[in-house]
Amino acid sequence: MNGFAELLDRLAYExxxxxxxxxxxxxxxxxxxxxxxxxxxxxxxxxSFQHAKPGMIRTLIAERTDPVLFELSxxxxxxxxxxxxxxxxADPHHRPNATPSLSDVIExxxxxxxAQLPAQLAxxxxxxxxxxxxxxxxxxxxxxxxxxxxxxxxxxxAALGDKDPNEIEILWPGLAPPYTELFAWLExxxxxxxxxxxxxxxxxxxxxxxxxxxxxxxxPAAFMAEWKWDGTRVQAVAGVDEDGxxxxxxxxxxxxxxxxxxxxxxxALRLPGAIDGELLIVRERRVxxxxxxxxxxxxxxxxxxxxxxxxxxIRAYDLLMDGAEDLRDRPFAERxxxxxxxxxxxxxxxxxxxxxxxFESWEExxxxxxxxxxAGAGADAEAVEGIMLKRxxxxxVPGRPKGSWWKWKRDPLIVDAVLMYAxxxxxxxxxxxxxxxxxxxxxxxxxxxxxxVGKAYFGFTDEELHKIDRFVRNHTIERFGPVREVxxxxxxGLVFEVAxxxxxxxxxxxxxxxxxxxxxxRLRWDKPPRxxxxxxxxxxxxxxxxxxNGGSPSLAREDGTAAVVE
Amino acid sequence: xxxxxxxxxxxxxxxxxPGGFFIDPTRPVDxxxxxxxxxxxxRAGHGAVLATRETLDMMRLRYGENFAxxxxxxxxxxxxxxxxxxxxxxxxxxxxxxxxxxxxxKDMTIVASGDYKDADDPTCAPFELVxxxxxxxxxxxxxxxxxxxDAADEVAKLLHSVEVFPExxxxxxxxxxxxxxxxxxxxxxxGYDKPVYMHGAMEKITRYYESRGIDLGQxxxxxxxxxxxxxxxxxxxxxxxxxxxxxxRFPDPVTAFASGWMRVRARARQGGVxxxxxxxxxxxxxxLTATIAATGASEIWVTHGxxxxxxxxxxxxxxxxxxxxxxxxxxxxxxxxxxxxxDIPGGTGEPS
Numbered sequence: 001m002n003g004f005a006e007l008l009d010r011l012a013y014e015x016x017x018x019x020x021x022x023x024x025x026x027x028x029x030x031x032x033x034x035x036x037x038x039x040x041x042x043x044x045x046x047x048s049f050q051h052a053k054p055g056m057i058r059t060l061i062a063e064r065t066d067p068v069l070f071e072l073s074x075x076x077x078x079x080x081x082x083x084x085x086x087x088x089x090a091d092p093h094h095r096p097n098a099t100p101s102l103s104d105v106i107e108x109x110x111x112x113x114x115a116q117l118p119a120q121l122a123x124x125x126x127x128x129x130x131x132x133x134x135x136x137x138x139x140x141x142x143x144x145x146x147x148x149x150x151x152x153x154x155x156x157x158a159a160l161g162d163k164d165p166n167e168i169e170i171l172w173p174g175l176a177p178p179y180t181e182l183f184a185w186l187e188x189x190x191x192x193x194x195x196x197x198x199x200x201x202x203x204x205x206x207x208x209x210x211x212x213x214x215x216x217x218x219x220p221a222a223f224m225a226e227w228k229w230d231g232t233r234v235q236a237v238a239g240v241d242e243d244g245x246x247x248x249x250x251x252x253x254x255x256x257x258x259x260x261x262x263x264x265x266x267x268a269l270r271l272p273g274a275i276d277g278e279l280l281i282v283r284e285r286r287v288x289x290x291x292x293x294x295x296x297x298x299x300x301x302x303x304x305x306x307x308x309x310x311x312x313x314i315r316a317y318d319l320l321m322d323g324a325e326d327l328r329d330r331p332f333a334e335r336x337x338x339x340x341x342x343x344x345x346x347x348x349x350x351x352x353x354x355x356x357x358x359f360e361s362w363e364e365x366x367x368x369x370x371x372x373x374x375a376g377a378g379a380d381a382e383a384v385e386g387i388m389l390k391r392x393x394x395x396x397v398p399g400r401p402k403g404s405w406w407k408w409k410r411d412p413l414i415v416d417a418v419l420m421y422a423x424x425x426x427x428x429x430x431x432x433x434x435x436x437x438x439x440x441x442x443x444x445x446x447x448x449x450x451x452x453v454g455k456a457y458f459g460f461t462d463e464e465l466h467k468i469d470r471f472v473r474n475h476t477i478e479r480f481g482p483v484r485e486v487x488x489x490x491x492x493g494l495v496f497e498v499a500x501x502x503x504x505x506x507x508x509x510x511x512x513x514x515x516x517x518x519x520x521x522r523l524r525w526d527k528p529p530r531x532x533x534x535x536x537x538x539x540x541x542x543x544x545x546x547x548x549n550g551g552s553p554s555l556a557r558e559d560g561t562a563a564v565v566e
Numbered sequence: 567x568x569x570x571x572x573x574x575x576x577x578x579x580x581x582x583x584p585g586g587f588f589i590d591p592t593r594p595v596d597x598x599x600x601x602x603x604x605x606x607x608x609r610a611g612h613g614a615v616l617a618t619r620e621t622l623d624m625m626r627l628r629y630g631e632n633f634a635x636x637x638x639x640x641x642x643x644x645x646x647x648x649x650x651x652x653x654x655x656x657x658x659x660x661x662x663x664x665x666x667x668x669x670x671x672k673d674m675t676i677v678a679s680g681d682y683k684d685a686d687d688p689t690c691a692p693f694e695l696v697x698x699x700x701x702x703x704x705x706x707x708x709x710x711x712x713x714x715x716d717a718a719d720e721v722a723k724l725l726h727s728v729e730v731f732p733e734x735x736x737x738x739x740x741x742x743x744x745x746x747x748x749x750x751x752x753x754x755x756x757g758y759d760k761p762v763y764m765h766g767a768m769e770k771i772t773r774y775y776e777s778r779g780i781d782l783g784q785x786x787x788x789x790x791x792x793x794x795x796x797x798x799x800x801x802x803x804x805x806x807x808x809x810x811x812x813x814x815r816f817p818d819p820v821t822a823f824a825s826g827w828m829r830v831r832a833r834a835r836q837g838g839v840x841x842x843x844x845x846x847x848x849x850x851x852x853x854l855t856a857t858i859a860a861t862g863a864s865e866i867w868v869t870h871g872x873x874x875x876x877x878x879x880x881x882x883x884x885x886x887x888x889x890x891x892x893x894x895x896x897x898x899x900x901x902x903x904x905x906x907x908x909d910i911p912g913g914t915g916e917p918s
Binding site (some may be wrong): 013014065066068069073076077078079082083087130 | 709710711712713829830831832834835838839840841842872874875878879882
C-alpha cells in the first residue's frame with residue numbers, strides 16, 4: 001500500500017500533466033505485478049467492491065477520538081478521509097511488516113462480508129501511516145479525486161511500452177485487473193491480448209464544446225451536422241457467440257452493461273454490428289423530453305407496463321462495426337453511408353437514423369440551432385439539445401480528440417438572482433464559502449420578498465471566489481452551522497447572473513421550480529438586488545418550453561456533466 | 567490571589583498592572599516585554615522594550631536603531647524585579663532568542679509562553695519547561711489533525727526530489743526569520759554540501775544567525791545567477807515569492823513550502839505547492855497538550871490559533887481554560903515575509 005499511497009500523494013499535488021504521466025509511468029516501471037495492475041485499476045476506476053460508507057468511517061473514528069475535537073477538525077480540513085487519516089490514533093505496536101499491500105486490500109475486499117468490513121478497515125488503519133491511511137480511505141470510499149482521468153492512467157501505462165494509448169483503449173473492455181497480460185505485452189514479453197467477447201464495448205468518441213471564436217478557423221465544407229438529442233448516449237452491439245448463437249448487448253457511454261433494463265431494444269438488435277446512438281423514449285413517433293426518459297431510467301424493475309408506457313428507441317449517430325468489419329478507421333462520411341444502409345437493412349421502427357442538418361455556412365447552421373423546429377426537427381425540436389459537428393474525414397477515435405467532433409449546445413437560459421445563503425465548500429475549497437443559494441423576487445405577505453430558486457457552486461474564477469467569500473464574511477446576518485445567511489435587501493446584497501439549461505416543477509424549493517445545471521455566469525457587483533429578476537420571469541420561461549430539459553439523469557450524459565445541482 | 571491581579575488580558579495584549587508592562591502588545595505602550603522577533607509579537611514604537619539580546623537585535627535589523635525609547639537585554643534565567651513582580655525569561659524553542667516570560671507574585675506564577683515548540687531545532691535553545699499555576703499558550707496548531715513528524719524526514723523528501731528532478735530548480739518557501747535558517751541547517755545535517763541559494767529578503771536575518779554562531783555552510787544570493795545554472799539547486803525564499811514573477815527566473819521550479827500547515831492538503835493546494843514539507847516552528851497538537859499537562863498549571867489561557875479545540879481539551883481534563891481573543895497575533899506579514907504567519911499565499915484562514 002505504501003508505494004501506491006506515495007504515488008497518490010504525489011499525484012494529488014502535481015498540477016502538470018506531463019509530470020503526472022512521468023510519476024505513473026515510473027510507478028508502473030518500478031512496481032511488480034500484481035501491485036502495479038491494481039494501481040492501474042484504482043486509477044482508472046476499474047475496481048468494484050463494496051465501498052465503505054462515510055457513516056461507517058465516522059463510527060470508527062468516533063470510537064477512538066473525542067467527538068468535539070473530531071467535528072472541529074473535520075470542519076477545518078474539509079475532507080472526511082483526510083481528517084480521519086490525520087487523526088487516527090497511531091498504533092503503538094505498529095510493525096512495518098504488517099503493512100497491507102494494495103493487492104492484499106483489494107483481494108480481501110472482494111471476499112469480505114459487509115459486517116466484517118469495519119474491523120478489517122480498523123486493522124489496516126492501525127498498520128498504516130498518515131499517507132497510507134489517506135490513500136486507503138480514498139480507495140474505499142470510491143473517489144480518489146487526484147486529478148487523474150482513466151485516460152491519463154492508460155496513457156502512462158502505454159508509455160511503458162511506447163504504445164499509442166488508443167491501442168489500450170480498444171483492448172480495455174476485454175481486460176480485467178491486475179492486467180498482467182497487458183503489462184507483459186507493454187514490456188514486449190508477450191503478444192497483444194485478444195478479446196473473446198463476441199459483443200464487446202468499444203470506447204466512445206466524444207466531442208469538445210465549440211466556442212464562438214473557433215468557427216473562424218473551421219471550413220463549413222469540411223463538416224457534417226446533425227442534431228444533438230437530449231437523451232443518453234448508448235452503444236448497441238450485436239454478434240454471434242462461440243456456439244453460433246446470436247448475442248446482443250446495450251452499453252452506456254462509459255461501457256456499463258445496461259442490457260437488463262432494455263429487453264425491448266435487445267430484441268431489435270438482430271444485425272451483427274455496433275451502433276453508436278442516443279437512447280430516447282419515442283411515443284407515437286414523437287421524441288419525448290429527457291424528463292420522460294428519466295422516469296424509465298429511474299425504474300429498477302422492468303415491467304410490461306413500463307415497456308409499454310415508455311417505449312425505448314435508439315436514434316443512430318454512427319456505425320463502428322458492420323458485421324465483423326471494423327469501420328472505426330474509416331472517415332465519418334463513409335461510416336455515415338454505411339450506417340444509412342445498415343439501418344435500412346435492419347428495418348426496425350425502434351432504431352432509426354439521426355437526420356443530417358444541411359447547411360452551407362455557419363450562419364445558416366446558427367439559424368438551424370436557434371430554431372430546430374423549422375430546420376427539420378419539427379415537433380421533436382424540444383428534444384434537441386444542440387448541434388453536433390463532425391468532420392467528414394474524422395476516424396472514430398476513443399476519447400475526446402481535438403478538432404474532430406464539436407458540440408454546439410443551444411444557448412443557456414439566464415436570470416439575475418440574489419445571493420441569500422452561502423455554505424463552506426469541501427476539498428480544495430474547504431474554508432471558503434463557495435456553495436451559493438440564490439433567489440428571485442416574488443410578492444410576499446408584506447411586499448416583495450426573495451424566494452430561493454437554486455444553488456450553484458461553480459462558474460466563477462478563484463479570484464471571484466475570494467471576493468464572494470469576503471462578501472459573505474462581511475455581510476453575514478445569521479449562521480446555521482456551516483451555512484451563513486447574508487444581507488439580501490433591495491439595496492444591499494450581491495446579484496449573480498445565473499445560467500442554466502432548463503426548468504422543471506419541484507416540490508423541494510419554496511418557489512416550486514428547480515433549475516437544471518445552474519452555474520454563476522457573472523458577478524453583478526454593479527447591480528442593486530432590487531433589479532434582479534422576478535419569479536414570474538421564470539414561470540414564463542417554464543411555460544415557453546424551458547422545460548425541454550427537465551430531470552436529472554442517473555446515467556452519465558454525453559457531456560459528462562451532472563445535471564440537476566440541488 | 568487571582569491570576570488577574572498579576573496579568574490582565576486585553577485585546578491588545580496581556581498587561582501586568584503591578585509590574586507596569588505589557589507582554590507582546592499589538593499597539594505602542596510605555597513598557598513592553600517581547601517574547602520573540604516575529605513582527606506580530608515584536609512591534610516598533612514602544613517606550614521601553616525588554617527582550618533577549620537576539621530579539622532586540624532582530625527588531626533593530628527590521629525597524630532601525632530607534633525602534634524603541636530604551637531597550638534592556640535580558641538573559642535566559644536572569645531575574646528582574648518589576649513593581650511587585652518577579653520576571654524571568656526561559657527558552658521557548660520557537661526561533662533564535664525566543665523566550666517564555668514567567669511572571670511571579672507572592673506564591674503564584676504565570677507563564678506567557680509566546681510562540682513555542684518542543685521539537686528539536688538546531689538553530690535555537692531548546693524549549694524549557696517552567697512549572698506554573700497559569701500557562702498562557704498559543705494554539706496555532708491546536709487541532710488533533712496537526713501531528714508534525716520528524717523534520718529530518720521532510721528534508722529527506724526534498725533532497726530525494728532534487729535527485730529525481732535534477733534538471734529543475736527547487737524553491738522552498740519558508741518564513742525568513744527562523745524557518746529558513748532551520749531548513750538550511752537541516753539540509754546541512756542531511757549531508758548536502760552544495761551551495762544553498764536564498765532570496766535577497768532573507769539575507770540580513772540569515773547573516774545575523776551566522777553571526778550568532780550558527781553555521782549554515784555556503785550560501786549564495788539568487789541575484790545575478792543564470793537561469794540555466796539554477797538547475798538542480800535549492801533556493802530558500804519567503805512564501806510570497808513562490809507565486810511571484812521572481813519565481814520565473816528558475817528552470818521549471820518545483821514549488822516546496824516548509825510549514826506546519828502543509829499537513830492539510832487543501833492548504834498546500836490552495837497555495838499551488840507541489841512538494842509540501844511539514845516543518846513547523848510551533849508545537850503540534852501532541853506538543854501543546856503534553857506541554858500544558860507537564861507545566862502542572864491548573865488554569866490555561868489560550869491566545870491565538872484554534873482556541874476552541876484546545877480549550878475543550880483542557881476543560882475535559884478538569885482544567886480551567888479560556889480563550890483570550892487578542893487581536894493581531896498570527897497575522898500574516900507577507901510584505902517582508904518575516905513572520906511565521908498563519909497562512910500561505912492564496913489561502914485564507916478562518917478568522918478566529
